[in-house]
Amino acid sequence: MEFNVKSGSPEKQRSACIVVGVFEPRRLTPVAEQLDIISEGYISNLLRRGDLEGKAGQMLLLHHVPNVLSERILLVGCGKERELDERQYRQIIKKTISTLNETGSMEAVCFLTELHVKGRDTYWKVRHAVETTNEALYNFTAMKSRKDEARRPLRKIVFNVPTRRELTTGERAIEHGMAISAGIKTTKDVANMPPNICNPAYLRDQAMEIAEQHDNLTIEVIDEAQMAELNMNSYLAVGRGSQNESMMTVMHYKGGVPSQNPVVLVGKGLTFDSGGISLKGGDGMDEMKYDMCGAASVLGAMQSIAQMKLPINVIGVLAGCENMPDANAYRPGDILTTMSGQTVEVLNTDAEGRLVLCDALTYVERFSPDVVIDVATLTGACVVALGKHATGMLSNHNPLAHELINASEQSSDRAWRLPLWDEYQEQLESPFADMSNLGGRAAGTITAACFLSRFTRKYHWAHLDIAGTAWISGGKEKGATGRPVAMLAQYVMNKAGVETED
Known part of the structure; x- marks a missing residue:
């Protein structure tokens, strides 16, 4: 698995998939709001119809969202914003990675590292996203004669950080997490x-x-x-x-x-x-x-x-x-x-x-x-x-x-x-x-x-x-x-x- 860190706007990302969060009840994170504006309300209209409530661990995969460069958007339920702690953050990342690995998205840009987790900084969020990703993808097959593997497994993930000043911190977090x-x-x-x-x-x-x-x-x-x-x-x-x-x-x-x-x-x-x-x-x-x-x-x-x-x-x-x-x-x-x-x-x-x-x-x-x-x-x-x-x-x-x-x-x-x-x-x-x-x-x-x-x-x-x-x-x-x-x-x-x- 290849990991990178970058700082950029979601509308400029050309990727197999962009990952953004939705809080309960049906409240878009700032990054998701940007994508909603670009897509002329496409995402918020889906939420109003009840496609996603925003409960922790809920997933909604969207294809070919209007005006968005990336092929897919994965909306991830993050629960109630004030209740997002480190345990729930890791659970959300784990579910996200498992979902991505089954979608055929071989690469993704993940904005979940911008979520506010009580008492945790960018280093912690990126490092634990790396560790949790590897944990989610671990499978012991050394003793199996036939190995079941995803046809198009996730191979690369880019974690976004809010500012360019945090890129060095993010890179260090990836190094330690790996x-x-x-x-x-x-x-x-x-x-x-x-x-x-x-x-x-x-x-x-x-x-x-x-x-x-x-x-x-x-x-x-x-x-x-x-x-x-x-x-x-x-x-x-x-x-x-x-x-x-x-x-x-x-x-x-x-x-x-x-x-x-x-x-x-x-x-x-x-x-x-x-x-x-x-x-x-x-x-x-x-x-x-x-x-x-x-x-x-x-x-x-x-x-x-x-x-x-x-x-x-x-x-x-x-x-x-x-x-x-x-x-x-x-x-x-x-x-x-x-x-x-x-x-x-x-x-x-x-x-x-x-x-x-x-x-x-x-x-x-x-x-x-x-x-x-x-x-x-x-x-x-x-x-x-x-x-x-x-x-x-x-x-x-x-x-x-x-x-x-x-x-x-x-x-x-x-x-x-x-x-x-x-x-x-x-x-x-x-x-x-x-x-x-x-x-x-x-x-x-x-x-x-x-x-x-x-x-x-x-x-x-x-x-x-x-x-x-x-x-x-x-x-x-x-x-x-x-x-x-x-x-x-x-x-x-x-x-x-x-x-x-x-």
């Missing part, structure tokens, strides 16, 4: 791959492919032999029942000065989670291929960061592993000695993600990180607490927590902070080891983060539980969402001091 969209696509593609293809070695290979495209990105791989030397016994235990070797892939992005302490992103990469000896129920177990979405989102975020050439040092860790039942598999009742020297009593082998992450979080101490953020589909309890809309966030450092929440709001990839109080730590007590790997049913998301916090005392750390936001279950929409790539990319952009306005 980079973030590329990372989201990578995350979706890798996460949607079946587990017989996407294993820890596949994660490594994808990281290497991205590194080949960027000079300042290098890859380091920690295999099982090296893990054993490092005493990463907890990580190794989880993968012991699988024929696929556990593998931790470390991506080093060097965009800042050598002396700058890096931001470290750690992603849980359980490429399939059967639950191990504590076997999961069969219903929906196919979706356990998505238990590596943490690693997939770190992979995608690293791609976005490298593509934007951000002036900052970032390390991405893909903690690849597979949890399977086998004669070799670890058991409930086992006691594991982690890389940190702390011991863990295993109460349930399906609480495995924290056993992989705890060693990865100890490993990254060697990088003297500025901050560490881990990303994991860690607990079903997070889905119960926050549903599918917000990522759960917990942190041992208030400034980091605030920065992440701010990035989540800027990126519309929302997160909600949960408490990490000492009282919850008591639920992890064990009579036989330093801690257990399970804190009981109550506050499961929080006690999982409490477990991880015991391995992050040497640096500022935040935990993102994406169990509810990483993928959509069942039906036609089933698949990975690419979250929280946008939030992570935005956080790193903010840390790097990237300007979004002139």
Whole structure:
């Protein structure tokens, strides 16, 4: 998809389609009014007849409008003007792009970026239009023998901005939007791959492919032999029942000065989670291929960061592993000695993600990180607490927590902070080891983060539980969402001091 930005009058546009908005009730936006004047009331006459009310998401495609140079005009319902917020804006853009892609319009000039969205500027509107367009057009067909594609798909879209002064801002927004969209696509593609293809070695290979495209990105791989030397016994235990070797892939992005302490992103990469000896129920177990979405989102975020050439040092860790039942598999009742020297009593082998992450979080101490953020589909309890809309966030450092929440709001990839109080730590007590790997049913998301916090005392750390936001279950929409790539990319952009306005 090709994106451009321009500033011009609608009557001068010669395109396959012009996209303009209509507010409820049947009230033309300023740009639509201009077209109505040129067409001698053609558009307003249609609205008076009741062809379009202006409700959010309504579409009306017009052909050969009198005195208009473009072949088509797409009227887009935008709802009530005062109620147009960022969520509705993105929904309108998504519906618009899906409609355009089915009309045979291979290019379009879109004036929706001129709409007033509460609290949002031109940069935000253009960038999110780019990201939403790519999201609307995404389709995972890698494993299909026959690919259904539109005969004349949308290939180019031009977003209009009100003044020429805003062209530079719009171009920057497109550049950032494209980079973030590329990372989201990578995350979706890798996460949607079946587990017989996407294993820890596949994660490594994808990281290497991205590194080949960027000079300042290098890859380091920690295999099982090296893990054993490092005493990463907890990580190794989880993968012991699988024929696929556990593998931790470390991506080093060097965009800042050598002396700058890096931001470290750690992603849980359980490429399939059967639950191990504590076997999961069969219903929906196919979706356990998505238990590596943490690693997939770190992979995608690293791609976005490298593509934007951000002036900052970032390390991405893909903690690849597979949890399977086998004669070799670890058991409930086992006691594991982690890389940190702390011991863990295993109460349930399906609480495995924290056993992989705890060693990865100890490993990254060697990088003297500025901050560490881990990303994991860690607990079903997070889905119960926050549903599918917000990522759960917990942190041992208030400034980091605030920065992440701010990035989540800027990126519309929302997160909600949960408490990490000492009282919850008591639920992890064990009579036989330093801690257990399970804190009981109550506050499961929080006690999982409490477990991880015991391995992050040497640096500022935040935990993102994406169990509810990483993928959509069942039906036609089933698949990975690419979250929280946008939030992570935005956080790193903010840390790097990237300007979004002139």
